[in-house]
Amino acid sequence: MSDAEQTREKILTVAADEIHLHGFQATGLSTIINRCGISKGALYYHFTNKLELGYAVFEEKYIPIFLDTWQPALSHEDPIEGLCDFFMSMCDAMVCSEAVCGCPLNNLCEEMANVDEGFRLRILTMQEKLNQLMVESLGRVKSDLRDNITLTQVAYFIVATFYGATTLCKGSRNKSLFQQVMLELCVYIRALRK
Amino acid sequence: MSDAEQTREKILTVAADEIHLHGFQATGLSTIINRCGISKGALYYHFTNKLELGYAVFEEKYIPIFLDTWQPALSHEDPIEGLCDFFMSMCDAMVCSEAVCGCPLNNLCEEMANVDEGFRLRILTMQEKLNQLMVESLGRVKSDLRDNITLTQVAYFIVATFYGATTLCKGSRNKSLFQQVMLELCVYIRALRK
DNA sequence: CTTGCAACAGACCAATCGGTTTGTTAATAT
DNA sequence: ATATTAACAAACCGATTGGTCTGTTGCAAG
Numbered sequence: 001m002s003d004a005e006q007t008r009e010k011i012l013t014v015a016a017d018e019i020h021l022h023g024f025q026a027t028g029l030s031t032i033i034n035r036c037g038i039s040k041g042a043l044y045y046h047f048t049n050k051l052e053l054g055y056a057v058f059e060e061k062y063i064p065i066f067l068d069t070w071q072p073a074l075s076h077e078d079p080i081e082g083l084c085d086f087f088m089s090m091c092d093a094m095v096c097s098e099a100v101c102g103c104p105l106n107n108l109c110e111e112m113a114n115v116d117e118g119f120r121l122r123i124l125t126m127q128e129k130l131n132q133l134m135v136e137s138l139g140r141v142k143s144d145l146r147d148n149i150t151l152t153q154v155a156y157f158i159v160a161t162f163y164g165a166t167t168l169c170k171g172s173r174n175k176s177l178f179q180q181v182m183l184e185l186c187v188y189i190r191a192l193r194k
Numbered sequence: 195m196s197d198a199e200q201t202r203e204k205i206l207t208v209a210a211d212e213i214h215l216h217g218f219q220a221t222g223l224s225t226i227i228n229r230c231g232i233s234k235g236a237l238y239y240h241f242t243n244k245l246e247l248g249y250a251v252f253e254e255k256y257i258p259i260f261l262d263t264w265q266p267a268l269s270h271e272d273p274i275e276g277l278c279d280f281f282m283s284m285c286d287a288m289v290c291s292e293a294v295c296g297c298p299l300n301n302l303c304e305e306m307a308n309v310d311e312g313f314r315l316r317i318l319t320m321q322e323k324l325n326q327l328m329v330e331s332l333g334r335v336k337s338d339l340r341d342n343i344t345l346t347q348v349a350y351f352i353v354a355t356f357y358g359a360t361t362l363c364k365g366s367r368n369k370s371l372f373q374q375v376m377l378e379l380c381v382y383i384r385a386l387r388k
Numbered sequence: 389c390t391t392g393c394a395a396c397a398g399a400c401c402a403a404t405c406g407g408t409t410t411g412t413t414a415a416t417a418t
Numbered sequence: 419a420t421a422t423t424a425a426c427a428a429a430c431c432g433a434t435t436g437g438t439c440t441g442t443t444g445c446a447a448g
Contacts, residue, residue, distance in 0.1 A: 004425060023305070026219060029406065039427040040407085046425090050406065099308040106361060110304040111217070113364040114293040123365045156362060156371060157378035161351065164358030167300060168350060170307040171317045177350060184351035188382055198395060223436065233397040234437085240395095244436065390448090397442075404435075412427075418420085 008046045010036050015053055016061040020104050023111050024054050024119075051116065058122050062104045070130060074137040080189055082137075083158070087182040094166075096175045102166035131155045138192075145192050154192065161185050202240045204230050209247055210255040214298050217305050218248050218313075245310065252316050256298045264324060268331040274338075274383055276331075277352070281376040288360075290369045296360035325349045332386075339386050348386065355379050 001009070014035045018027045029050060033040055047053040076082025094100070101107070105126060112119035134155035138145070165181035195203070208229045212221045223244060227234055241247040270276025288294070295301070299320060306313035328349035332339070359375035 007425080022308075026309075028404080030404085041409095041411095041428070042426050044407075101308070106358075107304065109361055109365040110301065113367075114216075114295070115220075120365060120367075127362065127365055150374075153374040153378050157355065157375050157382075160358030160362050160375045161355040162358065163361050164300075164354030164356065167303055167357050167361070168321065168354050171303040171314060171321055173307075173314075180344075180347040181351050181354045184347050188351075191385070201395080222434080224434085235398070235439095235441095236396050238437075392445105392447085394445090395443085397440105399438105399440085401438075402436100405433080406431105407433105408429105408431075410427100410429080413425085415422100415424085417422075 004046075007036075007038065007042060011038070011043060011046060011053070012057055012061055016057045016104075019054070019057060020101050020107070021099070023107065025111065025115070051118065055118060055122065058108070058119070062108075063126060066103075066105055066126060066130070070133065074133050076137075079134075079137040079141060080193065083189055084186040087162070087185055090162075091175065091179040091182055094169060094175050094178050096169065096173045100166070100170045100173055102170055103163065106163045106166055127159070130159060134158065144194060146194055149192060158185065158189065161188075198240075201230075201232065201236060205232070205237060205240060205247070206251055206255055210251045210298075213248070213251060214295050214301070215293070217301065219305065219309070245312065249312060249316065252302070252313070256302075257320060260297075260299055260320060260324070264327065268327050270331075273328075273331040273335060274387065277383055278380040281356070281379055284356075285369065285373040285376055288363060288369050288372050290363065290367045294360070294364045294367055296364055297357065300357045300360055321353070324353060328352065338388060340388055343386060352379065352383065355382075 011032065015027070015032050018031055018035070021027075029040065029043060033043055036042075043053075047056060070086070073079070073082040073086035076085070105123060108119060109123045109127075113123060114120075131152065135151045138151050138154065142151070161181065162185070165178050165185075168181065169175065169178040205226065209221070209226050212225055212229070215221075223234065223237060227237060230236075237247075241250060264280070267273070267276040267280035270279070299317060302313060303317045303321075307317060308314075325346065329345045332345050332348065336345070355375065356379070359372050359379075362375065363369065363372040
């Protein structure tokens, strides 16, 4: 990787972390610059403006992370247990010390959906993609599931609950609260079976 | 109500609306001042700083609205149906034109929980209060419910799903998506019965 | 009549923001 | 050897932010 590419990568990595920690709008370019040890000239050489940097972080960092996080659960031979395992593992991964950052997708959706259309559409695309993946995943065991369920609806319900759990956890800084919601979510998911 | 009290009320009302629309940090004092048709001197006469104004908005505006919104559902003689009615009515109330603002509590929690401890504790108190109310409410018909359920856990689960649904709706600007999650939530709630 | 304070108005200020411009350097192509 | 360019460094800029400071006005008590 060339020096320039390394610089670009470093900017993206630091920006991704900073946006995850403090949100997009609250993240100053000066912070990114300082943490990277570069100048403003360097940043603006690689990105035309703050918004474009944000888009790049979303597409080159958040999307891959997001897919890598959900993929194992969804490609599990038994998606029901795959999801339950995933949610339980998220309980351990959830850090509740100084700050709870939660899911970058959820955060950006809350912060930017009403602020910038470019962000909103990217988030929307990702959410539809996740829903589609989940529908496909559950569809593979459709014969095991109750007859009266709508897969799309169920998929959105699951994601909504997951998102809401992270929000609650942010306010309470209580990992066990997150865990409780996840446990109940597992109860719900397992009850999808006949 | 005296003139001074009227001014204070107007500030609180406008600030509450503006914070609901754009969040606390993105709301400038100049916006509030302009919309109220007052001066900066007036604002700082009634509130020591922006943060204290935010707290006042939370306590004198958001908390009452929040309680008034949930109370009817929870004090319904049949809380299960009370909640279902409530969620269905929220589908109609949800506006999806230019922007989706969602629940002020959820918004502030997402934005401020990791930024200011004063906000976080106020939000936390309110969420615990809601949970307590919901547990009491469901507790009144406990004999009708399945034996293996934990009321607190169920209550947090319900609120989490509701919160997450508003987030999804923000990104998609699709009222029917919100409706789908609410429908599934009703399915879940009704399944709490024996 | 005047003194005093509540209730503002509005100029002012330092800090910070995203963004621009100019300058420098090292490498590469000719 | 020279010209060009990629890849930055850093001073600079206008706009905006929350916050302060110095008035000014109207009513009310003495």
